[in-house]
Amino acid sequence: MAAKVEYIKVDDLKIPVIFEKDKRLPLVNMQFVFQNSGSIEDDDKAGLAKLSASMMGEGTKKLGSSKFAEALEAKAIHISATTGRETFVIEVGSIKEEFDDALKYFDMLLGDPNLSNDALKKVKTVRLGALARKQNDFDYVASNELKSIMFKNTPLANPSSGTIDSVKSIDLKDIKSFLKEHIVSSRLIVVVGGDIALNDVKTKLKNIISKMPEGKMSELKTYNVTDKANENILKKETEQAYVYFGSPYNMKVSDDDYFKARVATFILGTGGFGSRLMEEIRVKKGLAYSAYARVNVNKSSSYFSGYLQTKIESMDDAKKTVKNVIKEFVKKGVTQDELDQTKKFLLGSEPLRVETLSQRLSRTFQHYYRGLPLDNSEIELEKIKELSLDELNKYIKEHKEILELSFAIVTK
The missing domain is CATH 3.30.830.10 (Metalloenzyme, LuxS/M16 peptidase-like)
Structure with a gap:
């Protein structure tokens, strides 16, 4: 049931x-x-x-x-x-x-x-x-x-x-x-x-x-990402450069457009092989074994973040490539083929995300906790199925805040 x-x-x-x-x-x-x-x-x-x-x-x-x-x-x-x-x-x-x-x-x-x-x-x-x-x-x-x-x-x-x-x-x-x-x-x-x-x-x-103290329910505070891009480089005894990056993302947990963010970031960096970041950083340039990016949308904060590891001598090139890939993504959006492939994966892999009781309960809890309908996943999948290329690219171009990238880098 x-x-x-x-x-x-x-x-x-x-x-x-x-x-x-x-x-x-x-x-x-x-x-x-x-x-x-x-x-x-x-x-x-x-x-x-x-x-x-x-x-x-x-x-x-x-x-x-x-x-x-x-x-x-x-x-x-x-x-x-x-x-x-x-x-x-x-x-x-x-x-x-x-x-x-x-x-x-x-x-x-x-x-x-x-x-x-x-x-x-x-x-x-x-x-x-x-x-x-x-x-x-x-x-x-x-x-x-x-x-x-x-x-x-x-x-x-x-x-x-x-x-x-x-x-x-x-x-x-x-x-x-x-x-x-x-x-x-x-x-x-x-x-x-x-x-x-x-x-x-x-x-x-x-x-x-009934035996527990009632206590008081406090208001959950929300925190915004700094709107000024910064960079910190930490020097350690390492053979690799660890490049982490992030930026603001203007979205709330109850936003109707969350499904668009899910599709967009899958194409940009969440989707593994075939994602923009992986293709440019690993396949074309051989700068890293993997590169990943996602959108984190919570009640207390929302932000875009990602990471990669690269050779120390490739650190600057990798960082520049990340910036260029994201800039191009926001400027030009995605292709119809990228959208079609992402739809196939997200719709086709849905049964794997609800195989176990714990998965289903966790999902239902998240929907309730975020103030969404309990069947929000099904509603979201229908929206993804009907999403057009023009709608998605318009959405991507509206989120220029992800260009304000901050970097935290551990290197030698």
């Missing part, structure tokens, strides 16, 4: 529940998604949201990390917490027969997380080790540097995992304060699917949600 949205009423709150029944396997998967609760809420403590999610993976205070993990493993129950830029997610998965126990342990975790100094010391040690290793991951370094340029003096300029200094500065009080503010029912969207009845799961979840 197709996914649908219903609600759980708790006092004066109506908690959305995105649900899809799937009886093909005796499994149940559930996510508690807390809005406006991701790394965008870190303030001056970069990495706070992710570190708080790691703390939710340390079991309950009563059982501790090891015994809680052993209890879950004995029943093949999975509970984990993750964060994005805008959301904090706690996921629960189990076989159908163990879902009641899964909810029991989930309820225990929400009510009594292991917020101890020992647990914090452990997760900070793991995070600091990962960050130390990341200093030699030059894709990671260049990507973070690009965001620091594009979103200067905003929360989006900071790496979501934090820095070594910012993670060291986070204490238990920060974690408790973050969780108290953000793991609340007023921010909650439930996503659940599998071999379970909707009314049954709603009844069980209401018992859990």
Whole structure:
């Protein structure tokens, strides 16, 4: 059955529940998604949201990390917490027969997380080790540097995992304060699917949600990319040049023209072999093994970005080629053959994007979260099918803001 949205009423709150029944396997998967609760809420403590999610993976205070993990493993129950830029997610998965126990342990975790100094010391040690290793991951370094340029003096300029200094500065009080503010029912969207009845799961979840603090739903701030192109070059001991680039993209998540952006950027840089950037940079000039570009449209920000790796001596040529390809793209648009091939791929590959229950639930959640119809993907595919070359090229020429390219480059 197709996914649908219903609600759980708790006092004066109506908690959305995105649900899809799937009886093909005796499994149940559930996510508690807390809005406006991701790394965008870190303030001056970069990495706070992710570190708080790691703390939710340390079991309950009563059982501790090891015994809680052993209890879950004995029943093949999975509970984990993750964060994005805008959301904090706690996921629960189990076989159908163990879902009641899964909810029991989930309820225990929400009510009594292991917020101890020992647990914090452990997760900070793991995070600091990962960050130390990341200093030699030059894709990671260049990507973070690009965001620091594009979103200067905003929360989006900071790496979501934090820095070594910012993670060291986070204490238990920060974690408790973050969780108290953000793991609340007023921010909650439930996503659940599998071999379970909707009314049954709603009844069980209401018992859990009613114990949660209601808290307050804050307004999600939006941040614009700087309209002044900049360039930062970082010198490292590397045998390659890592070239990351980005620019503003004037679009909101609910814009009717998003399907045109999807088609345009597929032709420009998302489509792999055959895309403009790949053809010019790899096939014609042999400057890089791959080159990629995409449009990122979120509630908190929208921007165009891409990347490639090249030989150090080819760095300037590669950067110049990127600029020229994008300039030509905006000026002249695409050909009928490019549009036809892109339509074939996007329409033909659609079944691969909805093969699994998790894919379908994730898509439905994104539509709901962005304020779009639940069947927006089908609506979008029909629009792509009917899109004319003149419509697409008119749209491309209207988005000259992508020419204001900033670069973050790691080189020798």
